[in-house]
Amino acid sequence: MSNTYQVPTMAQKAAAGETPEVLFWVGCAGSFDERYQAVTLAFTKILNKVGINFAVLGEEETCTGDPARRAGNEFLFQMQAISNIQVLDGYRIKKIVTACPHCFNTLKNEYPALGGNYEVMHHSQFLQGLIQEGKIVMKGGGTFKGKRITFHDSCYLGRANDVYEAPRDVIKALDMELVEMKRCRSKGLCCGAGGAQMFKEPEKGNKDINVERTEEALQTGAKTIAVGCPFCLTMMADGVKNKEKEKDVQVLDLAELIAKDQGLSG
Amino acid sequence: MSSLPQILFLLVLAAAGFILYKRISYIRKTILLGRPLARNDRPKERWKTMALVAFGQQKMFKRIGPALLHLIIYVSFIVINLEVLEFIIDGLAGTHRIFASALAGFYTLAMNVFELLALGVLISCVAFLVRRNLMNVPRLNSAELKGWPGLDANLILWIEILLMIAILTMNATDQLLAYRGVEGYLPLGGLWISSSIQGLFEGLSSTTLLFLERFAWWFHIIGILGFAIYVTYSKHLHIFLAFPNTWYSNLEPKGKMPNMDVVTQEVKSMLGLAAAPEPTDQAEIGRFGAKDVPDLSWVQIMNAFSCTECGRCTAECPASITGKKLSPRKIMMDTRDRAEEISQSKAAGKQGKDDGKSLLGDYISQEEINACTSCNACVEACPVNIDPLSIILELRRYTSMEESGSPAQWNAMFQNIETSFAPWKFPPTDRFNWASKLNQEEKKPTNNE
DSSP states (O other), X not given: OOOSOOOOBHHHHHHTTOOOSEEEEOHHHHHHOHHHHHHHHHHHHHHHHHTOOEEBOGGGOOOOSHHHHHTTOHHHHHHXXXXXXXXXXXXXXXXXXXXXXXXXXXXXXXXXXXXXXXXEEEHHHHHHHHHHTTSSOOOOSTTTTTOEEEEOOOTTTTTTTOOOHHHHHHHHHTTOEEOOOSSOGGGOOOOSOTTTXXXXXXXXXXXXXXXXXXXXXXXXXXXXXXESOHHHHHHHHHHHHHTTOTTTOEEEEHHHHHHHHTTOXX | OOSHHHHHHHHHHHHHHHHHHHHHHHXXXXXXXXXXXXXXXXXXXXXXXXXXIIISXXXXXXXXXXXXXXXXXXXXXXXXXXXXXXXXXXXXXXXXXXXXXXXXXXXXXHHHXXXXXXXXXHHHHHHHHHHHHTSOOGGGSOGGGTTHHHHHHHHHHHHHHHHHHHHHHHHHHHHHHHHTTOTTOOOOSOOXXXXXXXXXXXXXXXXXXXXXXXXXXXXXXXXXXXXXXXXXXXXGGHHHHHHHHHHTOOOXXXXXXXXXXXXXXXXHHHTTSSOOOOHHHHHHHOOSSOSSGGGSBHHHHHHHHHOOOOOHHHHHOHHHHTTOSOOHHHHHHHHHHHHHHHHHHHHTTSOGGGSSOOIIXXXXXXXXXXXXXXXXXXXXXXXXXXXXXXXXXXXXXXXXXXXXXXXXXXXXXXXXXXXXXXXXXXXXXXXTGGGGGTTHHHHTTTOXX
């Protein structure tokens, strides 16, 4: 058995005449954001370990257009979407998994109106499936057992798509003590980055939204804040820094938690 | 007996009916200022949504206290209005409690239920007045409620209190007259709640009692008719509009934004995937997004008329919570105000929407719509499924596509997507660089190659 992890691209698979089971849509944050690259790597390692026949688009992937659409630029969104659909359909892709709720929402809900129809899963749902099928067996014990953790619902996973249980099932499998924030699930408070806010300074106010949310997360007493979204990760990590708690409290993505449990991370 | 009261009643009823008819046509016309939108799919799911959310008050029960008080008023409103049917028949036919002899014991039971509900409404309205005016509930004390909206909210509660006092006074005096054997009044065999206030009237002469009973009767029925008309001017329209408003709910996942098909045509032709759109089509395109109320869909305007200004949306809005200028409730109030302004101006033969004003700019500012995180908390919070976010996003579409007026940082983000295919300025050739890190960290501990 090889210890090297593989990330085949769709182009390589196509050249070899293979059709992967699932496309891993990495997303811009997963590709470029240094912190979120770790999540991409963690998820890739899990896919390798479980033996999923997957591929990525590599340099052929481009922004889904989500931030452009939310900021009002429908032209740019549709330019991106239609080009992406051409690439996806060119490879006859049927099933997509992504670690970004914004990509997830756009690919799943908004591409069909432009002719792109795929089965789209968020990585929390994919991981939930692997755990339920027994393909990932949590080691439990170890570093996480019994420790307090809280989960911050991403708006584009939760309210936007009613996915509340998948991330919680992943956390429960880790045998950690999940402590909910007062505002959770359908009442979860946004991290402040949705609707293209990630790409501009906030409007004038008396507080930053991520600080408000981080305070709530810290009140649970959890030393781990779990997220399932690159923007939430940035905002919550910044919030923790703002509260000068970065030495005690870590903000981790669900895939990172599993990778750690499985001894896959460096 | 003189038939004068009957004629008078008929006139009052006809006048109220006429005014109501005018008001309803006006509201209908105002709602239809909006763009057409077909939302008749999945009727089963729509009836179910209406039954649960409007009829069953499902979303109110996220806050149990106000939900229970509201439920009492709501149930009473429906049940006590059954009595209005008797009022109308009595008023027109010159009879008194026409159902009493036919229904006998059941009538007494029904009256007792009505009285119990009336007492419940009295208590709930007083509780709501205290809550609104004496307790510091932030969403009931916001700046946007200053003036008419705040007065409107209090007036409704006072009107309901007066109507309930009228019912109880009427029953108390009615039964006193019956016991004294005054002609036309039937003893009903015990009305528990109104009999407890009979002591107030016992010392009065039968003539005074007759006057009081008639006064309370007229006050109640005119009050109900007046209230029905008042409601059309008020935030209280939700008592009717909650039903169609929930029937026409957005049933798609909340995260899904509707596709602009006119844009698709153009984009496809730009990418060489379709022929250029016919010029005749372009003339019909109109504006991209929304600048003013007529650019919105009729459902969005109905949303505005259905809004009770309860502020649950604003209380959940992350922008509003952190002191930004955005308030989803204000978005809905502004939309209704502007819709009415256009409609009234049109009705008066003036310029209507071409009065030089617009929803975006004169009512809602860029700063407000720029503060939205599109998190859907407002949509989730609304007890009658109003969608403020959809309006905000249409205003943003107009700003971006018609005026290129988005914040500079968004324009930079657009440019990054156009040139680097990512919202950040990274070379697209670096997109797959992360893969080179995949085996780096692992090589040290498992160096067995």
